[in-house]
Amino acid sequence: MYNVAHTGIVVKDADKSSRFYQRILGCELVNVYQDERVKLIFLNAAGQTIELVQFLQSNSQERTGGGVNHIAFKVGDITAAIDELRAAGVKLLSDDPGMLKNGMQNIFFLGPDDERLEFMQEAAR
Structure with missing residues (x-):
């Protein structure tokens, strides 16, 4: 069995959503990652990680807000x-697998109902 790493939620404005999750829901900022394609904000929600995903470029894998x-x-x-x-x-x-600038590797795949799932391997230390 695998451990859940995070749940990603597509948002229109990651900074605005991050402020909401922190102020309204009490989440704590963990990390921010951005490249030319995407901005990711990771939040701690009582031990669970929420990843806010803002697509900066149109993407064939993009989901709606x-x-x-x-x-x-x-x-x-x-x-x-x-x-x-x-x-x-x-x-x-x-x-x-893709290699992000922070050294993490990931690959997306589809579940039985075409839900997007991801395997991620942390960067080597």
Whole structure:
């Protein structure tokens, strides 16, 4: 069984949503990541992580504002995890894992009802 890493929610303005989640819901800011495609704000909600996702460029994987974008699961070996997905016939949304500037690797795939799921491997330390 995998542990849930975070729940991603697409928002129109990540900073505005972050202020709401912090002020109204008592979440604590954990981390902010931004590149040319996306801005991500990670919040701690009583031990659970919420990832606010603001797409900065149009993206074929983009979801509309306010919806849950994906659930991410931590893996220790993303290559082995991808091999298991392929062996099970799971549809991957890319051929290889992406590498973010912070060294994290991730890959998105679809669940049985086409819900987006993610495997993520933390950056090597």
